[in-house]
Amino acid sequence: MLSTITIISVFTEIFAAGILISGGLTFLHKYFVPPHQRKDLFLSGLFLTLFAFLAATLASQLMFNLGRPLAELIAMQKWVSGSLLLSSLLLLAYIVEKFNLRWGHLLTVLLLLVVGYYLVELFQATANLVYREEIIEPVVDYSTWIPAKPLLSGCWMLLAGLALWRGSLTSGGKKVLFFYTGGAALLFLGALLSAFYYTRFAEAGYLLAAWLIMLLAVLALLLGDLIPPETIVANRPLRFLRTRILFKLVLIFVLLIVILFEVTTLVTLNISKNALSQTIRDSYFRFADNIAQKVSALPVQPKPETLQAIIEKEKLKENNIAFIVDARGQLLAHVDKKRALLKEDLSGNQGVAKLLAGQAGAAEFKDEWGGLMVGAYMPITKYHWGVVVEEPIFSAYFELRRLETNSLLFVIAGIVLTALTGIFFARSIERPIKELILGTEAVSRGELGYHINSSSADEIGRLAEAFNKMTKDLRDSQERLILSEKLASLGTMAAGMAHEIKNPLVSLRTFTQLLQQKWEDKEFRDKFSQIIPHEIERINRIAESLLKFGRPMKPELTKVDVNSLLEEVILLFESEAKKNNVRVTKKLATLPQIYGDAGQLSQVFVNVVKNAIEAMQKNGGEMIVKTDVGEVIKLGKMKRQGILKGEEMVWGEEEDLGQPTPVVFIEITDTGEGIAEENLRSLFDPFFTTKMTGTGMGLPITLRIIEEHKGSIKVRSKAGAGTTFIITLPQKS
């Protein structure tokens, strides 16, 4: 019969098996997604062979309990040893890949040969299994030596050494993860040692310790390789288990079920075991009592032959032993007649000792050879003799063990089933939540086109639906705002244009009015033909720049003269600037032409210039537009969040170009109200505005265009003192 500790270790085993198989599948899956690391494949193999080892161990324990034939038990033990041999091979292959050992491949091939050889040996070997009481793991003696455990231990030692050494050389998350792997290897060694002690000393506590340690080891090994070293969780790997709803749900679900199952099985098993063993002992007691009464009822002291006849007449079960001893513990009669004839001394039998002391009872005790028996003893007071009826525990409790094993099997099946449904349910909850998270992340990155596919009809499905509607609305209003932002700029610029066109129109009118009178005047004609085309060209340019701005956004890369784009924009905002008491200063350097989209770039300048003028609406001030050429190393690739560098917020310096790249700088400074520090971060967020009639779309559009040009934008500002925007554009994008 299994003790409570043994049954708890069986449950621990099941738990470890669950982690092993999920670990094996996880790493297999990991191997099939880029970057396809071979170490994951070997690790998966290691987990799966360890699972095979565990399953075989569990099966052999249950099969022994069910009294399966020895041949089957031996086959099981061979499976156990075989999976250990294979796992040492996979472990070494994993070590070689993980640590990139140059001489490792040679070692793996060597171990492959060794393992192959011993697998063949194992297959051919005969085996001797020694089971002892309270033993569910036999001592296995193969006809040849199979070094399954030494090989495996050697590989674990190698892993422990390498991982701890490598860990001590690195730092941060990497170090922690290496220590986890090393710790796992040490724990595995500990588990092997504890299992060895168990077979050695037959203490169930060692078995439980072995499985508990193994459980921890498997977990540590799993975490050590599953967590990406560069993430924050790498510093505290146990946190990893809290990073996914799936883990939490499965852990709670499975733990709860296992514990619940465990407790109920333990209780019911113990109750029925006690009841059953009581009935068994009662029946022995009745047998012994029966014999004692028959002997006492005889009129004269019976001869040994008479006693022998009484014993042989009793309808005992197959493995039952009954005997009568005299006052010194010597046999008078025995089911095995030969032993009675030899008058064996059975005083060493604990049952005999009890009855010689005058006690009667039914219990478990040791026989004369130290074997555990269950049975009854009964003194025959009339002659100071006694009767013992006993049976080896193994056969006596066979039915009990069958009951125990069958209920354990049910429990295992139950646990596996609930774990599977648990995982299935947890996944079905987690998947749509994950989708939602991806969606919200996408939206926070500004991808408003993201659509969540969710077919579930529950709350999460409704959440997804609401989310999709929300993004669609956002998209619509964003489009409308982009349009109104553009229209607003266009309005200002149209006013500017009207103003700008007025002067040339006046001179045109004057000239045409004078034309008829002064047609004969050569000087007038010369001046006319000089000025009129110039003025018409001026009108044309202004109209064109407005047109350029009004065109829909469709990037078209051409050679662009940044300075003249700026001049046009400034020109169109000139009247607006004058109206707001803003002085405009230009400090334009000679620039090379750059590759870009003229319409889009002019939109960028319009947005920034417009903001600058608006910032000085109250008190007027100065706007300085400066350009320059230069070289930078970092440019392009943008995160949505700007990065604070000193006093500046910077967008678009995430990429290291590796070499100095020629760029142009455009710096637009105003002496306006400035930007409060807490607003600096959200400056480029869509819809962020501090103005009554603002759209909050000017800067997001600006950012997107600069991103498309692979440039960067910096903002430097002090509340009350003014703002500078610096735009950097590569000369060739």
Ligand code: ADP
């Ligand atoms: P809008 O101009 O419609 O408000 P923008 O995206 O162009 O939207 O600008 C967002 C916000 O950034 C503005 O509301 C303003 O608070 C701030 N901002 C932008 N440029 C300046 C500047 N030059 N000076 C002060 N604040 C500015």
Ligand code: MG
């Ligand atoms: Mg604006």
